[in-house]
Amino acid sequence: MEIWDALYQGIWIALQPHNLGLAVIGVVVGLFVGALPGLGSVNGVAILLPFTFVINSMTADPASPMIFLAAIYYGAMYGGAISSITLGIPGASTAVATTFDGRPMALKGDADRALVTAAIASFIGGTVATVFFTGFAPFLSSVALDFGNPEIFALMLLAFATFIGLGGDDIPKTLFSICFGLLLATVGFDQISGEPRLVFMNEREQTALLTTLGVADAEASVPFFDSVGWFSRGIQFLVLAIGVYGIGEMIWTINASRYKITMTETQISFMRIMRGIVGMKDAWKGTTIGSLLGFFVGILPAAGATPGSLMSYGVTKMTSRNPKSYGQGNPDGVAAPEAANNSASTGAMLPMMTLGIPGSPTTAVLLAGMVIWGLEPGPRLFEDRPEFVWPLIGSFYISNIIAVLVNLAFIPLFLWVLRMPFTILAPVIFVLSIVGTYAAYDNMFDVWLMVLFGIGAYLLRILDYPLAPAVLAVVLGATAEEKLRQALLLSDGNFEVFYNPFFDRDGKGQEWWIAPVTTWIAIILIAMPIILWLFRKVRGQHNEA
Amino acid sequence: MCLLLAQQFEYATGGKQMTILKTMAMGAVALSMAFTATAVSAFEPSKPIDFVIMAGKGGGADKMARLMQAIVEKEGLASKPLVPTNKSGGSGAEALSYMNGVSDPDHTIMVTLNSFFTTPLRQPGLKVDIMKFAPVGRMAEDTFLLWVHKDEGIKDFDAFLAEAKSRGGKWVMGGTGKNSEDNIITDFLNNNYGLEIKYIPYKGGGAVAKDLAGKQIQSSVNNPSEALGFYESGDVIPLVAFTDERLPLFPDVPTLKELGGDFSYFMQRSVVGAPGMSAEAAAYYTQLFRGVYKSADWQEYKSSKSLMGDFMSQLDLADYWGTQRDRHTTILKASGAIK
Numbered sequence: 001m002e003i004w005d006a007l008y009q010g011i012w013i014a015l016q017p018h019n020l021g022l023a024v025i026g027v028v029v030g031l032f033v034g035a036l037p038g039l040g041s042v043n044g045v046a047i048l049l050p051f052t053f054v055i056n057s058m059t060a061d062p063a064s065p066m067i068f069l070a071a072i073y074y075g076a077m078y079g080g081a082i083s084s085i086t087l088g089i090p091g092a093s094t095a096v097a098t099t100f101d102g103r104p105m106a107l108k109g110d111a112d113r114a115l116v117t118a119a120i121a122s123f124i125g126g127t128v129a130t131v132f133f134t135g136f137a138p139f140l141s142s143v144a145l146d147f148g149n150p151e152i153f154a155l156m157l158l159a160f161a162t163f164i165g166l167g168g169d170d171i172p173k174t175l176f177s178i179c180f181g182l183l184l185a186t187v188g189f190d191q192i193s194g195e196p197r198l199v200f201m202n203e204r205e206q207t208a209l210l211t212t213l214g215v216a217d218a219e220a221s222v223p224f225f226d227s228v229g230w231f232s233r234g235i236q237f238l239v240l241a242i243g244v245y246g247i248g249e250m251i252w253t254i255n256a257s258r259y260k261i262t263m264t265e266t267q268i269s270f271m272r273i274m275r276g277i278v279g280m281k282d283a284w285k286g287t288t289i290g291s292l293l294g295f296f297v298g299i300l301p302a303a304g305a306t307p308g309s310l311m312s313y314g315v316t317k318m319t320s321r322n323p324k325s326y327g328q329g330n331p332d333g334v335a336a337p338e339a340a341n342n343s344a345s346t347g348a349m350l351p352m353m354t355l356g357i358p359g360s361p362t363t364a365v366l367l368a369g370m371v372i373w374g375l376e377p378g379p380r381l382f383e384d385r386p387e388f389v390w391p392l393i394g395s396f397y398i399s400n401i402i403a404v405l406v407n408l409a410f411i412p413l414f415l416w417v418l419r420m421p422f423t424i425l426a427p428v429i430f431v432l433s434i435v436g437t438y439a440a441y442d443n444m445f446d447v448w449l450m451v452l453f454g455i456g457a458y459l460l461r462i463l464d465y466p467l468a469p470a471v472l473a474v475v476l477g478a479t480a481e482e483k484l485r486q487a488l489l490l491s492d493g494n495f496e497v498f499y500n501p502f503f504d505r506d507g508k509g510q511e512w513w514i515a516p517v518t519t520w521i522a523i524i525l526i527a528m529p530i531i532l533w534l535f536r537k538v539r540g541q542h543n544e545a
Numbered sequence: 546m547c548l549l550l551a552q553q554f555e556y557a558t559g560g561k562q563m564t565i566l567k568t569m570a571m572g573a574v575a576l577s578m579a580f581t582a583t584a585v586s587a588f589e590p591s592k593p594i595d596f597v598i599m600a601g602k603g604g605g606a607d608k609m610a611r612l613m614q615a616i617v618e619k620e621g622l623a624s625k626p627l628v629p630t631n632k633s634g635g636s637g638a639e640a641l642s643y644m645n646g647v648s649d650p651d652h653t654i655m656v657t658l659n660s661f662f663t664t665p666l667r668q669p670g671l672k673v674d675i676m677k678f679a680p681v682g683r684m685a686e687d688t689f690l691l692w693v694h695k696d697e698g699i700k701d702f703d704a705f706l707a708e709a710k711s712r713g714g715k716w717v718m719g720g721t722g723k724n725s726e727d728n729i730i731t732d733f734l735n736n737n738y739g740l741e742i743k744y745i746p747y748k749g750g751g752a753v754a755k756d757l758a759g760k761q762i763q764s765s766v767n768n769p770s771e772a773l774g775f776y777e778s779g780d781v782i783p784l785v786a787f788t789d790e791r792l793p794l795f796p797d798v799p800t801l802k803e804l805g806g807d808f809s810y811f812m813q814r815s816v817v818g819a820p821g822m823s824a825e826a827a828a829y830y831t832q833l834f835r836g837v838y839k840s841a842d843w844q845e846y847k848s849s850k851s852l853m854g855d856f857m858s859q860l861d862l863a864d865y866w867g868t869q870r871d872r873h874t875t876i877l878k879a880s881g882a883i884k
Contacts, residue, residue, distance in 0.1 A: 050618040050626070148761030149745075192723060192746055194638040194668060202670075232642060355758075356774045357751040364631075368611030372619060372842065378774025379758075482748065489745045490717060506763060507715030 007134055010390030014067065014398045018059050022068040023395055027403045030075020031410070035083050037242060037436030040092030041076030041345070042361040045069050049369055056373055063391035065373055066366070070349070070392065071399045073362055074126060077305065077342045078407050081118035085111060085334070086417045087429050088253075089246040089436065093238055093475070094305040094341040097313040099245045100468055101326060101333025107253075108329050115411050116276030117331050118338040121287045123404035125339030128291040129298070129346035130396040137382060141354035144299050146514060149486040150497045150505075152300065154518035156480035157498075159307065161525035162314030163469045171529055173465045181470035185477025188234025192485055199231040230445045237306075238440050239450045240474050244467050246433035247454020250426055252461060257422060273411060279331065286316045286336030294340025298347025304360035307479075308344030309337035310472045318525070327468075346396060353377050353389070499523075588825035590625040590652055597655040599640040600721065601633035601749030605687060605768040608751075609814055610656040612846055613684070613837050622836045627654075633748050636722035637664045641673045650819035651826040654681060659726045659812045662866070662873040666883055667724055675870065679818030679827040680862035682834040685847055686811040686854030687768045688792060689730060690783040692776075694760050702785045702804055705764070706738055712763075713741045719753040719762035722746050724882045726812050727753075729873075730766045730787060732880040733808055757781055768812070769794060770850035794851040811853065813869065815862065831858045 013019065033044035052065030080095030085102035098118060105114035132140065147155070164174055187198045196202070201209065206225075210218035280287070290312040297308035316336040317326040326333045349366075351357045356377040358364035370377050375388055382389050420428075437450045457467055490505060491497035497505065501516045596614060600606040614627045632640035637660035647653045655678075665673040693699050699708055709716040720727025723746045731744045745762065747753045750771035757765045758775040765772070765781075769792070775781045783798045787810045791800055801808055816834050818827050837843055838856045846852075857865060877883045 046628070049615065053615075053619045145755065145759030148756055148759060189639040191633075191748060194636045194664065194723065196638075196642075232639065351755075355751075355755050357755050364607070364611070368608070368615055371608060371612050371846075372615035376774070379778030379780065380774065486745050486747070489743070492714070492743075504715070506717065506760075507712035 003134065006386060006390045007394065010392070010394030011397060012394070013061070013063065013391035014394035016061075019061065019064055019067050019391065019395060020398065022055065022064060023071045023399045024402055024406075026068045026071025027075040027078075027399055027406055030072035030077075031079040031082075031403070031406060033072070034076030034079025034095075035091045035414075037083055037087075037089045037091055037246070037432050039436075039439060040080070040094070040362075041073045042365060043439075044072045044076055045362050045365045048072060049365060052369055052373070061391070062373065062375070062385070062388045063395070065369060066388070066392050067395040067399075069366055069369060070395060071402070073345055073366070074342065074396075074399050074403050075406075077126075077345050078119060078122050078403050080341065081122070081334075081338050082115065082414050083432075084245075085114045085118065086414050087246075087425070087432065088249045089429060089433055090238075090241050093241060094309055094345075095337070096241045096245065096306070096471060097309045097337030097340075097468075098334055099249075100313060100337075101328070101330050103245075103249065104327065104329035105331070105334065110329065111415055112272050112411060113276040113279055113331065114329075114334050115414060116273055116408065117280060117283050117334045119404050119407040119411075120277060120280050121283060121290065121335035121339040122342040122407075123400055124287050125291040125294055125341070125343035126346055126400040126403070127397065128339075129295040129343040130393065130400065132295055133346055133350060133396065134393055137350060137354060140299050140350055141379070144351050144355065147300050149483045149490060150512070150515040151518065153480060153483040153487050154498055154515040154522065155297075155300070156476050156483065157522040158518055158525070159311045159314065159472065159476055160469075160480075161522040162311060162318050163472055164526050164529075170464070170466075174469050177460075177466050177469040178473045181473025182477045184235045184240065184470070185474050186481065187231050189232055191478065191482045196232045201225075233443075234478075235449070235474065236441055236446060237471075237474050239437055239446045240453050241471055242433050242437050243450040243453025244457040244471060246429055246436075247451055248457030248461065248467075250429045250433075251454065251458040253422065254426060273408065280335075283331040283335035285320070286312075286332030286334070287339045289316045289319070290336040290339030291343045294343035295347040297340075298344030299350045304348055304363075305341040305344035306360075306475050308347075309341040310468075310475060312336040312340035313468075314472070327466075342400075353381055354379055588651070588823065588829040590623065590829075592652055593626050593628045594623070595647075595649075595653045596627040596629045597640050597644065597653065598629055598631045599633075599637045599655060599657050599660060601631055601752070605750050605770045606656055606658050606814070607631060607749060608770060609684070609846075612842070613656070613816075613834070616837050616840050616842050617833065619842070620836065620840055622833050636660045636725050636746075638668055638671055641665065642671050644678070644817075644819045645671070645673055647819045650679075650821040651823055653819040653822075654830055655817050655819070657813065657815050657817050659869070659873070660722060661813070661815070661817070662870050663724055663729075663877060663882075666870070666874060666877055674820075675866055676863065677820035679820075679822040679830070680859055680866065681816040681818050681827060681830040682838065683813055683815040683854065683857040683862050683865065684834065684838055684843070685814045685852040687770070687814055687852055689726065689766045689768060689787040689810055689812070690772070690792075690795065690798065691785045691787075692757060692765045692767055692772050692781045692783055693763065694757060695780060695782050696760065697763065699782075699784065702799070702801075705784050706740070709740050709742055709764070710738075714743050716740070716742050716764070717762045718742045718744050718764050718766070719747055719756050720744060720766060721748070721750050721753060724877065726810065727766050729876055729880070730810055733810075736880070737806065737808075754781075768850075770852075773850065788853070792851045793848075813854075813865075814852070827859070834858075 030044055033039050055065045055068055080091040081098045083089050083091040084095045084098040085106050088099060088103040090096040090099050102114045160178060190197055207218050293312045293315060294308040297311060313336050316332055317323050348360045348363050352363040352367050358367050367377055375385060434447055437447050487497055496503040498519045499516050501511050501513045598607055598610045610629055614629055617623050617627055632643055641664060644655055661675060665671060665675055699705050718731045728744055731742055734740055735742055750767050753765050754767050754771045754775055756762050758780045772781055783795055786792055786798050786800045788800050789809050818830055835856060
């Protein structure tokens with residue numbers, strides 16, 4: 001068995017003291033970078049890239065620098081959950097979905113259980129993905145090649161469908177939330193034509209307004225505000241996410257706990273951590289879905305860990321017998337996104353290494369590193385550089401074990417945060433939200449926008465609008481739009497390209513099944529609530545008769 | 546080493562990105578083997594340098610920019626780190642308008658493509674005058690080849706013309722951006738060979754290469770650096786080079802000129818400073834990128850990815866821009882993209 005030999009060799013090299021040491025340091029650094037709002041794996045990897053040149057010259061092992069950076073990447077995926085659960089602010093975009101149920105669990109006094117669930121689910125997700133990676137890398141990269149523009153759009157449609165098709169939720173409100181998210185996603189430069197959109201009054205419009213108001217010398221006082229400069233960059237995803245889950249959630253909690261000083265009770269003991277591990281049996285479903293779906297989304301270029309974790313959350317909720325318990329602190333709701341973001345981050349290494357296309361910002365930095373270490377990512381990497389590939393795969397297994405152990409060991413420290421009274425915690429959350437937003441994009445306008453989104457989110461929450469669909473729409477909106485338009489250019493504006501497998505795309509009369517099957521599943525999911533409603537109505541009449 | 550990392554880790558927990566970057570810069574300096582002469586110019590960056598990439602992740606420009614950044618760090622050429630950011634929107638419109646309004650031009654540089662010429666011509670509303678940008682350095686000129694998937698069974702340019710003609714609008718060319726380099730070459734083929742190739746813009750050359758390998762599109766005019774991986778794996782084959790002479794990396798691929806077409810096209814890979822950059826700062830960056838150009842890693846990359854062109858900076862580069870802008874005005878007028 002060639003693979004077994006190679007894997008055995010790889011793991012053995014990954015266990016060499018220098019590689020093991022690098023993996024431990026990388027995981028710990030990643031854990032903290034991931035836990036801090038605003039700093040994610042991409043920052044950690046980019047900042048520490050220069051050190052890898054030193055590592056490269058010190059160890060003379062071609063895989064060592066990558067083992068170090070990959071460990072940071074995984075560590076950050078584990079770490080992202082920590083602030084999502086303890087503070088309610090997503091530590092990184094990949095951990096937004098973890099906030100949905102992780103925070104309610106913490107508020108109910110189950111923070112330890114949420115953290116343990118997140119850690120174990122991350123471990124399972126990462127390991128499952130690594131097994132797939134080991135066994136099927138060449139095959140999976142050819143699967144990724146089968147996903148063209150219509151296929152990826154169909155997949156995006158499916159992601160939206162999982163959010164609409166959730167029984168129990170108010171569907172018009174969910175639709176409103178998605179549309180609002182999509183609207184936000186269109187702000188900024190049009191990816192295809194290059195025209196700025198929704199930038200709110202360019203110079204010409206400002207001049208017109210001033211002239212109407214009767215301002216003398218309107219021409220000269222323009223621009224009186226730089227809205228083009230503010231909005232042409234688009235609405236950044238973390239700005240919305242931190243606003244909604246940091247500020248919005250904080251105001252909500254302040255209002256909910258008015259007149260009473262609350263303190264989240266958490267005890268730390270070995271027994272409670274054990275209890276959390278045993279409790280994993282309640283979260284097997286989320287873990288399974290997250291591990292598999294996350295990996296699949298991860299290997300598709302243009303997707304990555306954030307959509308992977310959001311989609312896994314949606315699918316887990318949709319297939320649940322009790323969807324109403326999601327958002328109230330369901331362990332499956334923590335396990336699914338956490339298993340998925342780890343699984344997806346391993347998956348995203350695949351197109352980066354075998355196709356030379358980074359699926360996420362972090363892998364873009366890793367790709368740059370590989371080029372300078374003298375490696376050529378591409379279809380021939382596995383054959384040409386086994387001395388790099390297999391120790392790296394070996395280190396995926398090792399790093400995951402290190403990460404889960406380190407994470408479990410640090411849980412008491414994270415829980416300590418929660419024992420602060422909310423009167424102290426609230427200002428901390430506020431400050432971290434602001435610092436985190438500024439650190440992520442280096443722009444003060446984004447900070448104001450984030451606060452605005454926070455207030456807006458609070459108001460929408462009073463009115464009982466679900467906010468997760470809006471966040472999902474902002475994440476997927478830009479890609480969905482680009483793929484939709486590219487697919488329609490391909491088909492000369494004919495929508496059949498999405499749902500008709502016999503639509504002739506390239507003049508050769510080939511059949512294309514992936515996009516239509518995906519689209520039809522999405523359509524059925526969207527229609528499901530209506531069908532169920534009709535079904536009930538018909539049965540109701542039948543009973544009356 | 547471990548000590549430094551521990552320090553790093555402590556800073557990371559402090560949550561101050563700038564501090565981390567500073568530590569990193571200090572570390573990079575302390576650890577670097579060769580700290581080459583930057584003493585010539587009076588300017589020294591006082592904070593991390595914003596390194597804008599005018600294209601999406603994974604394309605030729607992106608890979609090249611990240612390589613430049615890595616070389617700067619590896620060789621310890623700058624006292625502050627370069628922080629790359631991709632601004633891929635609208636064929637460079639996003640990046641150009643960002644550069645135009647940047648508050649600290651002395652710490653903002655950008656890697657450009659030919660969209661540096663075409664996008665301001667197509668979108669006068671952006672109010673971008675490329676001559677106001679600081680001509681830091683031209684690192685190379687990239688080349689273009691016509692690629693098809695091997696399963697199409699096309700062996701040469703004539704066979705390509707015949708097949709593309711017979712499939713009409715069902716023959717799809719993928720390329721980076723609208724009215725970009727790839728679009729210009731596609732227009733040339735359509736106008737001069739009676740073809741109706743359909744052009745679909747992508748965010749980056751990497752995505753184009755992947756979709757050609759996956760047979761989602763029928764042809765591309767990728768740069769060698771973008772298509773090389775799938776060329777080596779045997780998925781895609783080059784048919785013709787849009788250069789003046791045959792490329793050393795592809796000695797068997799004829800140029801279009803050999804086949805009777807009067808057309809060659811290159812893409813600049815230049816680094817520019819934001820409008821309003823001081824002369825001292827521009828001189829500093831020219832020195833910095835001359836160092837990158839001379840490094841063994843860059844020369845190796847240049848020959849392995851079939852890049853042409855020598856280093857060019859300051860007045861020479863500004864002249865080159867003037868010529869290129871005139872040429873692109875003519876090309877865009879001919880294709881009807883501008884009036």
